[in-house]
Amino acid sequence: MTWLVSLPGADSPGACFFDCREQGPSATPEAALTRTATKHDDVHSKIEGSSDYVSNAAPVAVWETNDEGRCTFLSREWYEFTGQKLDAGLDYGWIDAIHASDRIPAREIFAAANRRRERFHLTYRLRRWDGEYRWVIDTGHPRFDDDGRFMGYIGSVIDITEWQRAEERLRANEAKYRAIFENAVEGLFQTTPEGAFLNLNPALARIYGYETPEEVIAHFNDIASQLYVDANRREEFVRLMERHGKVQAFEFAIRRRDGSQAWVSESARAVHGADGKLLWYEGTVEDITERKRAEELMRASEQRYAKLVADLDSIVWEADANTYQFLFVSRQAERILGYPLERWMNDPTFWRDHIHPEDRDYAVNYCVQSTQRGESHDFEYRMIAADGRIVWLHDVVSLEMAGGKPVLLRGVMVDITERKRVEQALRENEAFLRMSQRVAKIGSWQWDLRTNAVRWSDVMYDIYGISPGDFDGTLAGAIRTTHPDDLPGIQTTIEKIMREGKLCPVEYRVFRPNGEIRHLWGEGEVTQAVDGRPVLVTGIVMDVTERKRAEEERRNLEAQILHTQKLESLGVLAGGIAHDFNNLLTAILGFSSLAQSQLPADSGAVPMLREVEKAAQRAADLTRQMLAYSGRGKFVIEVIRLDSLVDEMVGLLGSVISKKAKLQLDLRPASIEGDATQIRQVVMNLITNASDALNGQPGVIQVRTGVRRAEGASLRSRFVPDELPAGNYAYVEVEDDGCGMDEDTLARIFDPFFTTKFTGRGLGLAAALGIVRGHRGVIHVHSRSQAGTCFQVLLPCSDQTARPAAANEPAPHAMKGHGLVLIVEDEPSLRTFTRRVLERSGFQTMDASNGKEGLERFRKCQGQIAAVLLDVTMPHMDGLEMLRELRRLGPEVPVLVMSGYSDAEVTSRFDGTGASGFIQKPFQPGELIARLCALLPQSSNGVNGDAT
The missing domain is CATH 3.30.565.10 (Histidine kinase-like ATPase, C-terminal domain)
Known part of the structure; x- marks a missing residue:
């Protein structure tokens, strides 16, 4: 958020604009005011006679405060803009309409300015009646009486949101052309005390309009005449450096390489040697040309606003609170009512005499009584113009108090004749709206609890699909066609009306005479007697059948989503089934292979075992398809x-x-x-x-x-x-x-x-x-x-070239191994199969039915175990958990992981755990021996290379 404080005047020689963002998080509005350079001597003269700037047609509002800083007047536009109730913005109530983040800074800045009796303006976010926060500029001028006593402030509020948005759109359009400039760092420099550049960065060269720092160094030999537009500013800079040894935010205009002018802000310090001799100046330079341009735009905007206030189409006035004699009336009075200003000022009864006779007593009495109570007020009445026209006025009146008594009235009379005409048109439109509701089939009804009589509008009969002759005008007749399942809810609603005097919205179904079911929604209000008893219920009914159908379609869509989730669940199920089948098939294929190897080639059992093996292979194909469906295929x-x-x-x-x-x-x-x-x-x-x-x-x-x-x-x-x-x-x-x-x-x-x-x-x-x-x-x-x-x-698609398939590798020689292998598998048949395969190949084995048991056996025989054959899914402790624990005990022992899932899935789960290899179930004995031998060293602890 930006708080701009202008003290004492943007157009005065000592004006100072302070931006809290530039001063760090510790900056405060009080500090902003403290940094003001001078006090503007002619503030009072500027405010003198400023009452003709006060007008309700200002872009947002005009306001006044007393010498205590309390708001005593806010124009009607403030309340129309913010939606606050009349007079709610007075005193400090205006702060309630400010964005919560801006309230404290706004109040502090205002309080600090009020203590110093100095002009200020600030920006903050103001809540509009529709809830949107709009950026505004709030400007205040101190008021002094003839004796120089401070009387308070007079000020105005301008909505600058659209201006800011226009600026943002402009910046967006220009962003691509200014990206390099905006992203550049600040200019950095070193110069001699005489002004010759010793060093500068590219950003500063660009600020000065040059391509490179070298061009700047080569070009400048007298920056006072070559760079400064005003050489006196260079002399002022040198004086400040000699006096203070540094300058902060020293602003001056420069002449760029192309002859154009720009504004920069320079912060620098003097660097001295160990002997105290001045060596050079160094510092930073910021291009503030855009900021200066924005300030100029702001001043132009203020001037336009002042002219706008002077030209407002309303009558601004001041009057004595005791005699009600006008002290000032703006010139718009002549145009609106046609009477010369002298009549207003010189005739004490002018206002009363020209009020419409039907409104005179009310208007005069209301104004007098409100003034006597010390209350600001606004009211509407008619006046007779010089040409006989009737003019409607909305008069907003604020009071200036002294010693607890009103001494001055200020007001703005706004011509609302056109608004009254519009209001009449609005009433006609409301009548049209009621007719439109009938067209929209919104039915209305009344139930008199004293007589039990029920009245329906014509639309109600259309909704229920009956004619007036079919309805007997009783509550029982009204609920006769209600769906039986909804009758308890209707009865509960009736009981709540009788017990609590409340009617909540209710939905129910009714049957039409043709059998069609319609969904209805209704709500209403309960009128109570003096003793609190409900006596009358008035409500509306809408046919929401089509909305219900749309909700049914949405539920159907949700059912489709559930169907998709079902398919995903089937995928998980298929993967699990495939995993379990692979465990079984490993045993079937393995034992078939072992049995064939132990039978003579001419045995009659060999062909049968081969058929078993073929059937198992076909089953393995099925499991691979199930794994593919589940997304777990290899x-x-x-x-x-x-x-x-x-x-x-x-x-x-x-x-x-x-x-x-x-x-x-x-x-x-x-x-x-x-x-x-x-x-x-x-x-x-x-x-x-x-x-x-x-x-x-x-x-x-x-x-x-x-x-x-x-x-x-x-x-x-x-x-x-x-x-x-x-x-x-x-x-x-x-x-x-x-x-x-x-x-x-x-x-x-x-x-x-x-x-x-x-x-x-x-x-x-x-x-x-x-x-x-x-x-x-x-x-x-x-x-x-x-x-x-x-x-x-x-x-x-792939952008790589397909390579020809590699030639088949020759089948590995059957290996003989020895050493102790720990088999960890929860399936008994698989433990038996793998144990026999390994023992036939020369290994010794020990087995375990789960990870916990396997870990205990590994601890007991750790120095003897040459390798571990590890299943993934087991009770008590699975393979992944066991492997992590095992690596703490024996980080070097080879571990071959086996699973019915694909190697890709298992590898992703076991990544980083130290698994030495993987074999997918089902597998043949030779494949198991080859994988295991590949993990063992060719030594006495592992594998002999002899072919068998």
């Missing part, structure tokens, strides 16, 4: 040529899709970053679904790839709620002309385990959706029953 990210991948998959699926399907390919180059295996699964599911949609009939399957720009609606899908950024996206589209889908089927196609195929598992599209979301993509489906289906997948 992703190996690489740059992929999407068109090449689709072309490859089309070739592989040739024997799978319908022989009657005709494939049409339009494969344009497109690269993405993703997991090739997962993307292949998406393409395979889309193409096989398209083939199935043909139902064995001839048809066409179109497959397209390419790149397109996507943004906005094209990146929003009912199936993918994620917000995706606009950009280039690779696309793959699979379109068929098969049976299509209805809306119900379309809404569920991505639900896990939902399928329309007799032999389907309902995981293909669910997994595809999870894969697409995992790749930060979106999927769209367009389908109509018997009109075909089009799936469109958009994936973020």
Whole structure:
């Protein structure tokens, strides 16, 4: 907030503008006044005769105070502007309309100025009648009587909000051209006492109009004549430096390189050597040209305001409070009423005689009685103009007191004839509004509790859908058509009226004769007798059926959101199921492999075990699809040529899709970053679904790839709620002309385990959706029953070049190891399987069923354990918690983490915990041995490199 205090006058030689922001947080309005340079001698003469500036039509208000600083008069515009009640702003009540943050500074500045009897003006935020705070300038002039005694202040308030907004818009328009200038630091300099520059920064060079500091140093040899517009200011600067050794905010005009003039503010100090010899001057320079320009604008604004007050279209007057003889009347009186000013001033009964006869007694008595009570007042009455016109006046009167008695009346008579005409028009409009309410179907009613009679307006019959003849005019008849479920609420409302005399808003339903249910809202007021008994209830009723329908639509939308949350919950469930299945499949696959290795090759059990192994692998594929749907699938990210991948998959699926399907390919180059295996699964599911949609009939399957720009609606899908950024996206589209889908089927196609195929598992599209979301993509489906289906997948483009797939690495040799391995797994079958696999490979083992038990065993055998095989999800203490504790005991021991979730998810959870490696369930014995041996050193404690 800025407090500008002008003392003693903005146009006087000793004027001083003080901005609290420039003086630090300790600055106060009292300090601002203390810093005033001089006292303005002719303040009294300026205020003398200023009463003709007082006018109610000022931009905000004019005001007066007494010698104690208490407000004795506020013009009508103050109350119209602030919405305060009449006379509420007097004394110190005007402060209540000021913004809470500005009140204390405003009062302190005013009090300090009042003590010094000096002119001031300040800015603050003033609350308007509608609650908006507006910036205003408040200017006050001290008043003195003929003997020089201080009488108080006269002042004015100007709304400068729009001026400030205009200035802000102007600054915004110019910001891009002035950005460098505004962001520059202050100018810094060092000069000799004679004025030659020793050093300066680029900011100061720019202030002076030069490109570089070197140009300034080279150009100036006599700054008094070359830089200062007024050389005397340079001499004054030197005198101050010699006297005080420093200057603060020394302002002067400079001549820039291009000949233009600018204003700067300089703060400097003299630097002396150890011997006391003056070495140089150094300091800062601030360009204050804009501030000076703003001050000039402010002075011009004040002048315009003074002229505006002089030209106000109101009668400003002063009168003796004892004789009611006019002492001053502004010239607007001649124009408004047509009588010469001499009549007003010389005829003691002029005012009374020219008041309209019907208003005379009231107006005179009201004014006299209010004055005798020492109360400021305002009132309205009619006067007869010289040409016979009737003129309505609003007279606002304030009193000047002395010794507790009124001595002077001041007032402003505002011509409100036009306002009265408008008020009449307003009354007519109110009548029109009542008619409009009838058109808007707002019904009104009255219930007389003394007679139990109920009266309805015509609109009430329309709302209830009945004719006047169908209503018997009783309370029972009024509530007869109320919905049975709402009758208790109506009865409670009636009881509250009788008990407390209150009627709260109520909503209820009614049946129309045609069976239609309408929702109604009503409220009213209760009229009470002298003894407090309720005797009459008056209210209105509105039909809110359409609003209720809109609320129902909103609830439906919330249900859709809940549906989305349900799908997310299914994803979590699918991930959990997949994790548990992987535990089981690890045991099935592992024991099948172990059993085959222990049987002769010609054993009849070997083919059966291989079938078990195949079935388990198919089950593992299902768990991978469930993990993909849940977003927990394993992703190996690489740059992929999407068109090449689709072309490859089309070739592989040739024997799978319908022989009657005709494939049409339009494969344009497109690269993405993703997991090739997962993307292949998406393409395979889309193409096989398209083939199935043909139902064995001839048809066409179109497959397209390419790149397109996507943004906005094209990146929003009912199936993918994620917000995706606009950009280039690779696309793959699979379109068929098969049976299509209805809306119900379309809404569920991505639900896990939902399928329309007799032999389907309902995981293909669910997994595809999870894969697409995992790749930060979106999927769209367009389908109509018997009109075909089009799936469109958009994936973020990659600007990298796809690399050819690396050659397959040779399978690792079977390894023999030895050493003690701690197996921590809560699933008994998995503990047994891993123990047998490790022991067959030469390891010794010990196991534990949870993390807590595993940690105890590790403590007992810490020096003997060569490695730890650790499950993630276990009771009592899970793998993550155990690993943290284990690293405190044995930071070097290798730990291989195993889980049914993907390595990406587990790695993110175990990041920074010291896990040595990860293996995903289900796994084969050879894979487990290879992973474990890779973590152990090739030494006596770990692995022998002999092939077996």
